[in-house]
Amino acid sequence: MKSKDYMNNKQITVTSPLLPNLDEFYELLKQIWDSKWITNNGSFHRQLEAALAEYLKVPYVSLFTNGTLPLLTALQALRITGEVITTPYSFVATTHSIWWNGCKPVFVDVDPKTGNMNPNKIEAAITPKTTAIMPVHCYGKPCDVRRIKEIADKYGLKVIYDAAHAFALEIPKNEEDYKVAFDEANNVFNPSQAAKKVEVETESILNWGDMSTLSFHATKVYNTIEGGAMIMHDAETKKRIDYLKNFGFADEVTVVGPGINSKVDEMRAAYGLLNLKQVDAAIEARKNTANVYRDALRGIDGLTYYEDMPGVKHNYSYFPIFIDAEKYGMTRDELYFKMKEANVLGRRYFYPLISEFSTYRGLESARKENLPNAHKMADSVICLPMHHELSEENINRILNIIIH
Numbered sequence: 001m002k003s004k005d006y007m008n009n010k011q012i013t014v015t016s017p018l019l020p021n022l023d024e025f026y027e028l029l030k031q032i033w034d035s036k037w038i039t040n041n042g043s044f045h046r047q048l049e050a051a052l053a054e055y056l057k058v059p060y061v062s063l064f065t066n067g068t069l070p071l072l073t074a075l076q077a078l079r080i081t082g083e084v085i086t087t088p089y090s091f092v093a094t095t096h097s098i099w100w101n102g103c104k105p106v107f108v109d110v111d112p113k114t115g116n117m118n119p120n121k122i123e124a125a126i127t128p129k130t131t132a133i134m135p136v137h138c139y140g141k142p143c144d145v146r147r148i149k150e151i152a153d154k155y156g157l158k159v160i161y162d163a164a165h166a167f168a169l170e171i172p173k174n175e176e177d178y179k180v181a182f183d184e185a186n187n188v189f190n191p192s193q194a195a196k197k198v199e200v201e202t203e204s205i206l207n208w209g210d211m212s213t214l215s216f217h218a219t220k221v222y223n224t225i226e227g228g229a230m231i232m233h234d235a236e237t238k239k240r241i242d243y244l245k246n247f248g249f250a251d252e253v254t255v256v257g258p259g260i261n262s263k264v265d266e267m268r269a270a271y272g273l274l275n276l277k278q279v280d281a282a283i284e285a286r287k288n289t290a291n292v293y294r295d296a297l298r299g300i301d302g303l304t305y306y307e308d309m310p311g312v313k314h315n316y317s318y319f320p321i322f323i324d325a326e327k328y329g330m331t332r333d334e335l336y337f338k339m340k341e342a343n344v345l346g347r348r349y350f351y352p353l354i355s356e357f358s359t360y361r362g363l364e365s366a367r368k369e370n371l372p373n374a375h376k377m378a379d380s381v382i383c384l385p386m387h388h389e390l391s392e393e394n395i396n397r398i399l400n401i402i403i404h
Contacts, residue, residue: 067215
């Protein structure tokens, strides 16, 4: 029998996958086995696309085998060339997708109050070679989509949102409510203030931009083990994307373009259908954890974090904290390893910046002096454990390390 001391020191992971009920999953697997239709746009694949479109409040969804391929395909589908303005504060797949398409990524600095691209920096980065903007809803915090649309429309640019963190994220639909949310965003990085609770009509963040892409990796709020999706606005685009992810085939004998293979199999589609039934409860559990963290950490000198934005329906993808070593009395890395020694796994997400990697550090836009806010965030961030299975005991263990 394991000792109490061992159990009290059981590893707490930074994330934990949302898993469907095994008996229910087995019943669907039996149907798949009986049908012998295991891939190529099967019944569960079609059901999941329809169910996700309804749940996410979007017109069309196209499933992919991971979250990177929709980014690659979106750039291809929109025929993006030249330069693409993006953020250095993201997972590498964002910028890799631009590079793989033969385009040049141009980094702009972030707003430290959201972690997202600073719209005021975008316009200055536009050149005659710029064709698109690829923002990221970092940590599930919404980008200022209205301001980005104004800039894109002014210069005739396409906008592809990397929404890997933005499953079920909704923003105020009314323009005035939207302004309140983003005006208040100037104060959400202040741990002495709790967020204002307001109820407004909302819409999916995924309806903004020319296309949005999602990741359904096991670490995400909603997962299909590995998987992803693209959101588009019309049936014709949906048809074209479906061709492109199936080698470009329009029918048995017609190839309409150079496509890839990114078809989702029936097993993962069935898994996804079951997870969709329980994702709301998982998000609510994450919200409760975030509120406990905030209440406990509010007012600690040298430690900051994000509050909710008023009127925004958050998904609580991550809970990043930012450490000012001089005020907190410990560096970010010292706290990170203190947690690790106590068997609590945080994540320095996103450290290092994409602009620091060898492929990109030679770019003019990657120079450190151009990205002061992104560097400051990358050097001070720790994402605390955040998932639906965290117990009260788990949360208290985590907080005791940080507070004491």
